[in-house]
Amino acid sequence: MAEQLSGDLRLVGLTKSFEQFTAVQPTDLTISQGSFFALLGPSGCGKTTTLRMIAGLEDPSGGQILIGDKDITSTKAYQRNVNTVFQSYALFPHMTVLDNVAFGLKRRGDKDAKRKAEEALELVQLAEVGRKKPVQLSGGMQQRVALARAIVNRPDVLLLDEPLGALDLKLRRQMQIELKRIQSEVGITFVHVTHDQEEAMTMADTIAVMNGGRIEQLGDPATLYESPRSTFVANFLGQSNLLRATVTGEPGSDGTVVVRSHDTDLEVSRAHLPDGIREIFLGMRPEKLRLGTGGGPNQLKGTVSDVSFTGVATQYLVRMPWGRELTVVQQNDGSARAVVGENVTISWAAEHGFALDAHQDADAGVDTED
Amino acid sequence: MRWVKRHLLAFAALAVLFYMLIPNVVVAIFSFNKPRGRYNYQWTEFSTEAWQHPCGTPGICESLGLSLRIGITASFVATVLGTMVAFALGRHRFRGRAGTNLLVFMPMATPEVVMGSSLLTLFVMMGVPSGSEAILIAHIMFCLSFVVVAVKARVASLDPRLEEAAADLGANAVQTFLRVTLPLAAPGIAAGALLAFSLSFDDYIITNFNASPSSITFPMYVWGASTRGTPVQINVIGTIMFLIALVVVVGGQAYSSRRQKAA
Ligand SMILES: Nc1ncnc2c1ncn2[C@@H]1O[C@H](COP(=O)(O)OP(=O)(O)OP(=O)(O)O)[C@@H](O)[C@H]1O
């Protein structure tokens, strides 16, 4: 499975408009060779359109697509060494599974098409269904056939458009692991489109969060999660508690800055505070908050208004004096649990908070995932 | 009583089948008749004479041959043209698309007498002589509509993403059409072709308007014969046609259900 190095996939000012409506704003993006890249965003944000432009199924309104130094913008879909796993699988119903998988190889006149197709089916653990027709397979099996059909061509880039969308949760988890295994085995660049943030975080090396035709933020999963740069990313990628606050102090010697929120002084790491901004949202992930005073110097008092037990953890809603509820998630590690109506103190460390410019919608990206 | 209720559907189906098949059965039975006069309308005695000499009446096999030639040519040309029209209408937006749709529908809605007579007028005006060429042109024209309708329905149900998938996998436009689009549209095309053939083979009115004494098709022959007498050979050929149609339909059904089941 030796790969000749084809190079990174680069989008330069790539944009697409349908009549008046701009589905993809001018986008610059470099996806490095052999990486697992996830394009994450809510429905209608332009993920499929971006993918279709890379595949050559949609003509860009502007910009360029390059693989390595080769500009492929004006080449036809069938000339590109790029393959797609379609959201709907798009298996050819009149062909057997094996013929489906061998289709791409045969178009290239590969003499070894049949054997390679069989190998690809083995890779997705479907060696025994080669002679069946696609309709005779379950959704999960069809999905794997679609994957085998694309991967067998050893493309420079493999595009996956929500390939796991139709699967139930268990099969989905299984396929996520499978996909990751296959990707590291064949070493092809994967561009995986999804609107499931958990899926993106478990699978990808790099995630681009898209919103309204723009990439809001790009980074590895941990960075995106720990240091979101917009309320949209903070809310779309996991859950966030956002408090309005004003920067009051200058950076201290310990690298923290004091901000004031609802008459309480709170600390946030200097590194997590964007430059030149005074009005902020102070954000905290629910699992970084502690009930009690043990979590750190930042402390807020409130009343427990809801407790829900989720197995490994318990989720609390704690009502603040000014009415807003904060979400706190505590591991069920044997420590005492609070009850509804109890007055509690919430605490957290300065480095666990992040600050966002307050000139944006605090609820952007909330509940847009399904 | 319960037994009757439970089998009501079967009874109804059998009754309908009986009602539809009885003309064919009568035709088949009378193909073994040996009529005394010129008309084969009354059973007299059993004979296989007509089966041994199906061409035993002057002109009958010539007319059958002409009908088959016209039917095959007309349905072939109409299928090729109609398939192209259906793809154009089903796949592309262009100026005059709505008008084309209407024009394609017109021959099906126009009464045959009207179409036959106006075609004759047109041919006379343009100096096209009556005869088998004129008949062929007329048949291609009205068969075309039926092919377009049959193929268009199939094209509409085709998932365009399958063609995108083919392109994505490296198939150029021609390969995509031959390997993906055409096989998927084939049932519609085959249905259109069969329909076109049987319409052409069957047509009397339009044909009659545009025929010459040297271009007597089979339906014209049968009609003409019925005023002079009905040779038993008509029944023989009718029975054979019915059996061929039966084999084609049953065979087609069996083939498609086999394909569906094949693992
Ligand atoms: N052919 C088209 N004509 C007009 N508008 C289109 C077309 N294709 C897509 N759009 C619009 O572009 C926007 C982005 O669509 P796209 O399919 O890329 O979204 P997506 O991010 O893939 O969403 P989803 O998660 O629902 O698949 C949508 O608002 C859609 O309505």
Ligand SMILES: [Mg+2]
């Ligand atoms: Mg999409």
